[in-house]
Amino acid sequence: MKFAVIVFPGSNCDHDAYHAAKHVLGHDAEFIWHKETSLKGADVVILPGGFSYGDYLRTGAIAQFSPVMTAVKAFAAAGGPLLGICNGFQVLCESRLLPGALLRNRDLKFHCEHVRVRVERTDTPFTLHASVGQILSLPVAHGEGNYFADADTVERLEASGRVIFRYCDASGQVTEAANPNGSLNAIAGICNETRNVVGLMPHPERACESPLGSKDGLVLFDSVVASLAAKGALTA
Amino acid sequence: MRARVFVTLKPSVFDPQGRTIAESLHSMGFGKVADVRQGKYFELELDTDSADKARALASEVADKVLANPVIESYRIELE
Numbered sequence: 001m002k003f004a005v006i007v008f009p010g011s012n013c014d015h016d017a018y019h020a021a022k023h024v025l026g027h028d029a030e031f032i033w034h035k036e037t038s039l040k041g042a043d044v045v046i047l048p049g050g051f052s053y054g055d056y057l058r059t060g061a062i063a064q065f066s067p068v069m070t071a072v073k074a075f076a077a078a079g080g081p082l083l084g085i086c087n088g089f090q091v092l093c094e095s096r097l098l099p100g101a102l103l104r105n106r107d108l109k110f111h112c113e114h115v116r117v118r119v120e121r122t123d124t125p126f127t128l129h130a131s132v133g134q135i136l137s138l139p140v141a142h143g144e145g146n147y148f149a150d151a152d153t154v155e156r157l158e159a160s161g162r163v164i165f166r167y168c169d170a171s172g173q174v175t176e177a178a179n180p181n182g183s184l185n186a187i188a189g190i191c192n193e194t195r196n197v198v199g200l201m202p203h204p205e206r207a208c209e210s211p212l213g214s215k216d217g218l219v220l221f222d223s224v225v226a227s228l229a230a231k232g233a234l235t236a
Numbered sequence: 237m238r239a240r241v242f243v244t245l246k247p248s249v250f251d252p253q254g255r256t257i258a259e260s261l262h263s264m265g266f267g268k269v270a271d272v273r274q275g276k277y278f279e280l281e282l283d284t285d286s287a288d289k290a291r292a293l294a295s296e297v298a299d300k301v302l303a304n305p306v307i308e309s310y311r312i313e314l315e
Contacts, residue, residue: 058304094304101306108252113298148249148307182250 001228003029004042006072006088008063013049013085013203020205021046025221031050037084043202044081044224045072047088047142049203052142059102059144060090069095081125081224082197086142089189089199098192098199099157100149102142106182110143114213115180117188117202118168121161125227126220135172136165136216138202145201147183147190154184165189165200237282239294240241240313243303244275278302 007014014031021044022029030040039045053062063069069091070180076082076097084092092098106110114137119130130136149157157163165188169178174186181201189200204217245251251273258272280297282290294312303310 057301061301061304093306099306101304103249103307104252106250106252108256150248150306 001027001044001151001225002040002042003027004032004039004045005029006034006045006047006068006111007031008034008050008052008066008091009132010052010054011048011050011087013087013205016203017046017048017085017205020208020217020221021057024208024218025225027225032068034063034068036068037071039068039071039075042075042080043228045075046205047072047082047084047091048205049086049088050183052091053088055144057096060087060092060094063087063091064095067236073097076192076197079194079196082228083126083220084197084199085203085205085222086140086201089201090144092197092199097151097197098146098190100190102144102201103146103148103182104144104146105142105146105180108215110141111145111180112139112141113180114138115140115188115202116168116178117165117200118172118174120166121164121191123161124164124198125224127164128227130219130223131162133166133172134219135170135205136202136203137214138207139214140202142181143203145181145183147181147201149184154187155231157187157190158185160193162191162193162195163187163189164191164198165202237278237284238315239282239290240315241280241294241298241302241310242275242279242313243278243298243308243310244273246309249307264293267307270310274303287314
């Protein structure tokens with residue numbers, strides 16, 4: 001199985017995602033420079049965290065026009081599993097692959113800490129192996145992670161089970177104090193209508209090995225591997 | 237022509253930077269500054285002499301790039 005990690009100028013979690021896929025999981029992985037027009041046969045695509053184009057204009061705003069995004073959109077439209085992490089989530093929202101936008105954190109502070117998120121749904125390729133209500137300890141590192149969408153959109157997301165991760169406390173309760181950035185409904189991650197495109201602000205790729213303080217992020221990677229194996233795409 | 241594009245967060249979107257600036261102004265004694273909304277300002281040099289074409293072009297650029305319609309609105313001035 002092959003992971004593609006898209007690299008924009010300013011991406012800085014691309015190596016973390018590559019490391020998780022290649023060295024922790026033992027699958028094939030390849031960096032794809034944003035000027036490429038092909039995903040080179042990838043089975044999974046990751047838009048990594050970082051500061052693409054220096055966050056100029058708006059986070060993720062310029063990256064949406066990179067040449068590779070045409071291929072990424074085609075991959076998503078064909079049902080391919082696409083994960084946007086942090087800045088990758090921002091790029092997905094700016095690209096309209098996911099609804100809403102990520103605003104400046106409510107307290108204007110850059111949050112660099114471990115948070116807890118509750119898995120709300122397991123019917124996506126990235127949460128297949130998790131269980132509903134499972135609490136994951138994952139790092140966040142962002143200044144603009146405050147999920148916003150208009151009231152109708154949020155209602156639609158909730159009604160169709162497209163909120164995949166929610167910030168919570170140690171007991172799984174959604175509280176104001178456990179919400180690091182002011183996201184509406186404590187939304188930490190969502191999926192698209194066809195459920196193959198998932199975006200989240202926390203960094204699962206930085207939580208795949210015990211020395212890093214948490215292995216809870218592995219479940220996203222294990223899930224997508226299992227999802228593709230079930231479809232017969234597993235070759236490595 | 238030159239187009240000036242002013243991009244601001246929609247009224248329904250909380251602007252923590254504007255709020256912080258307003259609070260700072262209040263603490264400085266500018267109590268009559270009721271509120272502050274922070275935005276972005278762009279100057280576009282356009283290769284046309286037609287006001288209609290300039291406005292259409294600036295609108296298209298604002299819709300596609302300069303503003304995110306999910307959270308922002310914009311207005312255009314021409315000169």
